[in-house]
Amino acid sequence: MKIHFISIGGSVMHQLAIALKRKGYQVTGSDDEIFEPAKSNLLNEGILPKEIGWNPANITADLDAVILGMHAREDNPELIKAKELGLKIYSFPEYIYEESKDKKRVVVGGSHGKTTTTAMIMHVLRHLHKDFDYMVGAKLEGFDQSVNITDAPVIVCEGDEYPASTLNKHPKFHFLFPHIAVITGIAWDHINVFPTFEIYLEQFRIYIDKIEKGGILIYNTADETLKKLVEEHHRTDIRYQPYHIPTHHIDNGITYVNIDGVEKELSVFGNHNLLNLYAAWYVSKELGITISDFLDAISSFTGASKRLELIAHNANTNVYRDFAHAPSKVKASMQAVKDQFPNRKLVAVLELHTYSSLNEAFLVQYQGALDKADEAVVFYAKHALAIKHMPDLPKEKVWEGFGSNKNVTVLNDKADLDAWLHQHIYQNANLLLMSSGDYDGLDIKAFANEITK
Structure with missing residues (x-):
């Protein structure tokens, strides 16, 4: 595969570029500015652009795909050339889906808690030596990339409600089509993109509609807005798994959680982390993991970067x-x-x-x-x-x-x-x-x- 990135220097874009290069693809890219750590990361992988700026000559008819970053505008000369040549142009999430069509797709959406919940699932899978791909919006301990694309049978994705690209203003999580979907909660955000709460809420209705037939929605019933949305927007061709704050107690600054009669000491704390943990458990259960193995693994989870x-x-x-x-x-x-x-x-x-x-x-x-x-x-x-x-x-x-x-x-x-x-x-x-x-x-x-x- 021969792939070109327009705006390769983005914080997540350059991670995807590196992942595809490591998979064996021929990767090139361009950008009008590249900052650290993206600059050094791309240099170390041998795919840092030789020149800064846009050059239509980078776009050739033999490209299998062009991946367009949010930073690129509609009048970008490379984008114009790609359109003229009739090349396949993808936003970041659209291409993630292309690479995961044959995988079981886990997508964690929500206004808050999605990074931590995604990180918890990844931590458990890694702890249990499971083979999986991932896409997450933060640097996590034990993972040298925030994006990894291999031939693994499962992919775990953080589902962002921000627009996919300059060509496609729909939220990123509308393009991932999960088999296992999570919504952690809904609270109005990104008012520059979603000027009213109702417009913001509609994005989550659409997300629910994108779940694959026969899939499952795992959702937080402690969030009244989300609970009402799910009750009003009910599909009969998917399963539903509500969750809430699990049984727990705090002793001398340490939180102990009890799920299905199994108790374990945690390294994290707070009701929001307990909610995230319960969502991660139901995802893990769908992936065939037992409660004992889950709690053994999650007990060593110390949190995502900059999350408490x-x-x-x-x-x-x-x-x-x-x-x-x-x-x-x-x-x-x-x-x-x-x-x-x-x-x-x-x-x-x-x-x-x-x-x-x-x-x-x-x-x-x-x-x-x-x-x-x-x-x-x-x-x-x-x-x-x-x-x-x-x-x-x-x-x-x-x-x-x-x-x-x-x-x-x-x-x-x-x-x-x-x-x-x-x-x-x-x-x-x-x-x-x-x-x-x-x-x-x-x-x-x-x-x-x-x-x-």
Whole structure:
């Protein structure tokens, strides 16, 4: 197979390029900018483009496929040439499906928890030495790639609701046609793509329709919106497996779960992780795994990167880094840390970094999100607004959005955030750092190490 990637430098695109190269395909690519770590990864595999930029000469009639990344625009000269030659042009998820037509396809969708649930399934399968392919939106411990395509009989995919490509604006998870589908929960997000909640909700109805006949939908009944959607949008040609928070207890900061009479100590905690674990169990069960083997494997799962990741600690202080940014994710992470350590003070830092979170009209969705904190700060960088071409966001509007909580401080200057962090005493306290950004370049890891020495 001879394949060319337009926008090969994307965080997931370059991973697919590497996977196909390792499978033995002839892979080329182009991009107008390639950053680390993609640049070094492609260089090490021998498929880094020799020149930066677009060149129609890269597109030849003997190509078996052209894979188009989100970064490429409709007027891309290579895309125009590919159309003129009548070549097969795929978005990333469309090509994943092409490579997995003969596999059993597991797809994990949902507004929150999909990365962790996918990671849990992958962890269990690897622990039990099962042969499988995968596609996940994060770097996971024990896996050198976030995408792997081989001749394995099973593929496990994180199902993203973001658009597939510049040519196809439908969500990525509409193109994967699962045999085993999961929906972890539904909470409005990506308002730049889905301007109303009803439009967002419709994407999950379509996802359910994409499940292969005879397949199964595993869904979270603790989410009332999802539960109602499934009840109203019921198919008779697939099976349904509801799940909820499994039986468990917490002892001295350690969570123990009990499923089907089998109890096991976990390395993760929080109701959202317990929900994700239960979904992963039902997927594993469909793949022929016993509850004893599942719990033996999942007990060593420590979490996906930046998902309640413990980055520093001592006897009386834990510092967690978390990817939470959407309201539902923030609430879940806050609740998890407070439930696990009810006698410790909780200090929370939330950075607004996404288009939705920086939109003044969306801020009301965050009402009460930080109420579990003893002290909290909401931070946003002014240049993040400028990069996204968004209007100024007044601090008072942010404070009002979070419910005018007296425990919440709003800051938009990195120096002020640094000063706020240093003014607190972290004795018998947990610090929860939530962001999909980098706090305007503030060295959070260094600060975490400093306060736990």
